[in-house]
Amino acid sequence: MEKFRLAVDLYRKYRSALGCGLATLLTVGGESVFSNAVFQCPCNKTWNQTYGLMFLLVPTLVLFILGYLVRTRTWRLLTNCCKQGCYHESCNACLQSSKCFWxxxxxxxxxxxxxxxxxxxEGTYYVCAGSGIRKIAQPLCSAIADNDTKKLENCINLMPRVPCKESDLLSEMQTFPKVLKAQSQVLGWSLxxxxxxxxxxxxxxxxxCSPVGFRQLNFWKIYMKQEEExxxxxxxxxxxxxxxxxxxxxxMPPSDAKNTSIPYTPSLDNWKEISSLYTFPDEKYYSLLHKCANKTNFENKS
Incomplete structure (x- = not known):
């Protein structure tokens, strides 16, 4: 039992780090599955660039958007921000909000x-996309063309078929996939x-730039966590x-009800009153039932 409690305490203490680690592992695993099982370069001049960049950039954009959607701080910053606005007296608040958003x-x-x-x-997406981009293909082909314009154009036209390693490619082009992968890995390590x-x-x-000392900052973090809980x-x-x-x-039956021994059923108008859509227009009430209950309570008292 003590070991179980220790495990629970450790989980509570490090759950944020464990969550980040698990999300990172899932991201790495998902990328590996996509590059090996899903991704199939079309080896086509028209589609190589678009197809490769889609697999490289779209998941990045999706993860970025999902990251905003699942965080509470996003909605804390956005909720009611359109009504509050950035007036002169709230410029400091807007500055703080901008800092939090960053x-x-x-x-x-x-x-x-x-x-x-x-x-x-991994290099798979870059090899496919790069083979369809002329600005990437031209330096590679220029190195083997020896100022031969015809050979250069032929090499550039064959470049989109490099990721598929087709047998009818020029012999000098057999190393191009390795060169493109090397470029991709250099970009990866640079990033x-x-x-x-x-x-x-x-x-x-x-x-x-912290306005307080190290221990006070730690105390503030602990306090904010406890306050939220x-x-x-x-x-x-x-x-x-x-x-x-x-x-x-x-x-509750109204004050003028004649027979209180029978359980009271609200009227049809009352049921309709609480069944409509509620968009939180009134700060006093949190739902239509809340509003109806307060009105009924006021009528009973009067």
């Missing part, structure tokens, strides 16, 4: 960049290096009690 974007970018880096290190350097600079800058607990209990009172009030 921090959120940096956090969201981890999985998309992981996909991009792994895809470039990783740039990201790590940016992370290091960002971490150092945020610590240097206690707020959820108290909010759940309060919401349950309020909902119970409102439902009880809705089914």
């Amino acid at each position: 921090q959120l974007s940096c956090s969201v970018a981890s999985l998309p960049l992981t996909w991009m880096a792994m895809a470039l290190l 990783i290096a740039v990201v790590i350097i940016c992370l290091m600079i960002g971490a150092i800058a945020s610590q240097c 206690n707020f959820k607990k108290e909010a759940k209990e309060h919401a349950a009690e309020l909902a119970k009172q409102n439902v009880k009030c809705f089914f």
Whole structure:
């Protein structure tokens, strides 16, 4: 039992890191499955570039958007922002929101960049896309053409078939897949290096610009976590009690009811009143049932 409690405590303590690690592993595994099982380069002049870039960039964009959607901070920043606006007295709040959005974007970018880096290190997508881009193909073909224009054009025309390693390619072109893969891996390692350097600079800058000391900053993080947990607990209990009172009030018979021994059933108008769509237009009420219960309670008192 003690070991189980220890495991639970460790999970609670490091669940954020475990979640990030699991998401990263799933991203790496998904990229590997896509590149080996799903991706099939068409080896066509028209489609190579588009097909390769789609597999390289679209999953990156999807992961980036999903990263925003699943984070609570996104909705905390966006909720009611259109009504609040950026007035003169709230410029500081807008500045803080912009800072939070930048921090959120940096956090969201981890999985998309992981996909991009792994895809470039794998090289499959880049080899396919690069073979269909003339600006990438021309330097490779120029190296084997020896100023022969006809041979250069022939090489560029055959370039889209390089990923499929067809037998009718020029003998000098057999090494092109390796060259393209090497270019892809150089880009991948460069991306990783740039990201790590940016992370290091960002971490150092945020610590240097912190308005409080190290221990106070740690205390603030612990406090915010505890505050959120206690707020959820108290909010759940309060919401349950309020909902119970409102439902009880809705089914409460009116003060002028003649026979109170029979359970009261609300009228058809009352049922219609709580069955409409509610868009939260009134800050006093959280639902139509809440509004109806308060009106009924007021009428009974009067």
